[in-house]
Amino acid sequence: MKRKRNKAENTIDKSYKCVLYPNKEQISLIEKTFGCCRYVYNRFLDERISAYRDNGITVSYSDQCRQLPVLKADPETAWLKEVDSTALQYSVRILQDSFDNFFRHPGKTGYPKFKSKRSHRQSYHSTCTNGNILVIDGKHIRLPKLGVVRCRIPMKVEGRILGAAVTRDDTGKYAVVLHCEVPMPAPLPDTGRSVGVDLGIRTLAVTSDGKEYCNNRTYAKNLKKLARAQKKLSRKTKGSHNREKQRIKVAKIHQKIHDQRLDAVHKMTHELVREYDVISIEDLDTREMIKCRFAKDISDASWREIRRQLTYKSEWAGRQLIVVDRWYPSSQTCSVCGHVSESVKDLSVRQWTCPECGSLHDRDVNAARNILREGLRKAG
């Protein structure tokens, strides 16, 4: 596709998230940019819908890109000129992407929706041209139209900056995600070791070597706190000032839980990639599992995120990640003799003895060993 950037060889894309502390004028311009991008997106979505409905015409991405300068010249929509023009272009691209996704995954992805002003989360994306996005030092960043914005950059930003997404989250805080192109890191030295990983419900994961990765210690406490805060929120009158205050409280706890989980997952995937040449995991489709009664715990364990991280981290480190078919009965098969024991299906069975060979198994470690064996078999 033409719109896609030609990725330079031996490079990877890396993102850095930095908290922004914009001043009053900058906040007003950021909010204006959110509004303009939403306007462009919604206007063009509406145009596509009516052109197809009324005349059977499909409006293309390039048709709509050409309209942007026309809109800016029109006195009625001349205010679009006040914000970063690359952000407006990007909105047209996002609209095209949502149509592409809709047609590529029929049934799975819904028809593109209008963006709401009332949504607490807002964002826009600036493309870097002629160095207009620049990290000045650890506390300052230059962004298109906004100028120098105070911020907190958690680590050294490397490589070529491609673009920046400015966001506002549920709690009303601003951040910027810098998208960079960095040189491919050198592969890690071989360790000669392989591992199977059983993604858990109680824990994050258990490995075939018997190592257990847990959630953060205060994680469970925060979950309880969240439940209490949410209950309180449901009792507040809609539209009231107190409700808004409570909503932000809930959003803050959500954010904390999310950060803790992400932190634990990063530590785990980093360690796995460092320690093992071959990593075997089970293919678990979260979307289907979510219907069962463990829904909350499963989504909390963020299997999808674990897999995503393992995928890119193994690629960067030159490791092999193998995904084993999810219908493989990993927890019911004895990892010593291969006997399949139906009684282990019950999730409350934590330990069991194989009736065939008499081996005593920890449920999760046994599953991880089977995932490893199946992975190595699949890899040949």
Ligand SMILES: [Zn+2]
């Ligand atoms: Zn056995």
